[in-house]
Amino acid sequence: MALEAIEEIKQTEAKAKDIVKNANAEAKELVQKAIVEAEKQYNDVLAKAKEKADKLINDAVNMGDKEAEPILAQGRKEAEDISNVSEDKKLNAVKLVVERIVKVHGNS
Template identity: 50%
Template sequence: MALEAINEIKKAEEKAEELIQEAMNNSKEIVKNASIQAEEEYSKTLSEANSKKAQIIAKAEDEGNSEAKPILEKGEKEVASIKNISEEKKNNAINLIVERIVKIHGNS
């Protein structure tokens, strides 16, 4: 009878050890899966953030280009009008500058 009780206690201890080992294995698996899931969520969040960043940058560039376009066009028109000054106006401007230089230096 005592021997049976000892054997039952040994079996119960072995069963308890198996349960403990199984619980430890399960906990390791749970931690591993949680880590994998966390990494996947992090990657997904990072990817979404990068996508949103790219959209914001593209929108800002488009808005900047839209605002700059009329300014650039106006500048190009001004450059073209300066380049298209008639020869007569150029000669008048040259003569005016020469006259002023001569008057300043007293070589009239």
């Protein structure tokens, strides 16, 4: 009877060790799965944030381009107007500058 009780205790202890061993293995597996899932969620959040940041940057660049277009067009028009000044106006401007220099310095 005592030997049977001791044998039963040994079997129960062995089962308990197996249960603890399996529980530890399962816990490690759950932790590993949680780490993998956390990394996946982190990467997803990071990708969404980058996508949103890129969209904001593109929207800002597009808005800046739209606001700059009339200013650039005006600058191109003014540059073209300056380039297209008639020869008469250029000659008159040169003549005016020469006259002022001669008047200031006399007969140089």
